[in-house]
Amino acid sequence: QQQVKQSPQSLIVQKGGISIINCAYENTAFDYFPWYQQFPGKGPALLIAIRPDVSEKKEGRFTISFNKSAKQFSLHIMDSQPGDSATYFCAASVPRSEKLVFGKGTKLTVNP
């Protein structure tokens, strides 16, 4: 119930393409879904987040799509760039909990 399942494990995209990373959850109590970006040897950085009362959130080239009925959410990176090559983690949290449940991560490689 506390798991967040992330796919794919790795993803290779050409420059200018769209990168799509998916996450699924079971716990309907989750009410906060952030995405973190991590470069090798660095800590994760908060990229974008969504609450379940909206179906989509867009910030620049990054968009979260949220499907409450399917209990799924995804990160879309438009016009992917080599500098986007990193590991991406989805996460979720329940109300009044400080803890985050993380997916296993997706290593994105954007080829020039």
Place this chain on the structure above:
Amino acid sequence: GAVVSQHPSWVICKSGTSVKIECRSLDFQATTMFWYRQFPKQSLMLMATSNEGSKATYEQGVEKDKFLINHASLTLSTLTVTSAHPEDSSFYICSAQTGTGKYRVYEQYFGPGTRLTVT
């Protein structure tokens, strides 16, 4: 805003010695900080939750006597790995929770991590 620092960024120590890692929130006060451990190509594993002025709460399976956490102020938490062994070698990452998040009130911002190698 919401910058978290860690010191040192990497450390090598001999087996049996102790090592202290500092986590600081630079531009905000954090009543709650978290310590994670990350193995190569794996996700983050929460070790403990650190609350200012009180004892840390450890996750199941984490030895509290081995991983000592002190949250002495609203901007500083420390993790001390006692009697370190080679299996403690890992990437340790802290996060600090802000009460003025962009997407919700309480958000975690992560430090850059500390690479610990025990020889």
